[in-house]
Amino acid sequence: MIEIKSCILYILALSDCRSNALSTIRSAASTRLIFTLPRFYEDKVDDAIYPSPLHNIHVRTILSDDEAKACLRISSDFAKATGRWDRPDSDRHASYATCDFAVEDCTILEDYLEKIGFTGRIFDELNEVYGVEQEDMSFLDLFCAHYQTKTDCNQGSMDRLEPHRDGSILSFSITINDPDDFEGGGTLFDGLRDVVSTSSVLKNGGVVRPTRAGDAVFHSGKALHGANAITSGKRTVLVGFVDVAPWCERPGALSAACRDWGRMDVASLRYERQSKKTRSGAKGWILNNSRWMSKKTSKGGAGRSHLEGFSPAFASVESRADKEFQRQKNLETEDKLLRTILLSKPESKINFFGGDVTVL
């Protein structure tokens, strides 16, 4: 009996400690802002689910001033000793490499984050804003990235990160140095580009730029985003990619989106090819599909047609190469994905475990 009681007291003490840590931070003029990605897609059937939780970008206080300072000091010391902010880390992020180090490589930072209950705080916030259960989330990556203006002496460093989508459904970045120490910067969202802002945190062009060290930007990693260029000073961020358990994800939603984004990616190449090929001055396509047909079918057998000759340029190929057309289409695909990719809790357990699970 005594043992059980002390165990309960211990649990109460732990939860008290965690909520105390969060409430201390929250009471100190904490930030709570939401910016919603606009609708890019009209569909009567899906109307009810716009905006989904994933359309919301949240800016929230996650570290106190002292905690942000401690993270910055530990990270700067480690980066100085290892040179990890002087060159992009293409081993870990092949396509969009940042000048960073993985938190797991810096034991002092890892221990410090554990001491302040960092993971619990992040998962609490993500659960609150996106509705994913704590036990269904895990870190895919957590790293500390550094941006600085380029000079002749630091050509390997970076001042921005081009627009991209992360490997994770949920992501965040926490500015750990004072935002007054740099100009420009912030996390840029393509979907927010034309949103008229009344907040000093949402800048022109869809840039979300927290005003205090320790504030996090929580977003879906599948919303096209990047780091806005800094024009002076240095910007240091803790970036996290949070994986969501497979039973929380709607099967096929991500692959359908990747197919549609892929089609837009090749549209410019198709237009380039169409513009190069000409016959008697007219642009178009020189067709000959016999290479792809077996000997038997090459004369139009078995329902296949042999095509050979010149086809004039397609207007649709030209219009699909237009950059703004492509942007709208990609944002439409993104909007559809954000509406559908997360399953509701009852849907998720039933789908994944074949319907024999009681959802408590």
Ligand SMILES: O=C(O)CCC(=O)C(=O)O
């Ligand atoms: O620096 C930022 O705010 C964004 C970083 C980011 O998107 C990334 O590292 O994947």
Ligand SMILES: [Fe+2]
């Ligand atoms: Fe990213």
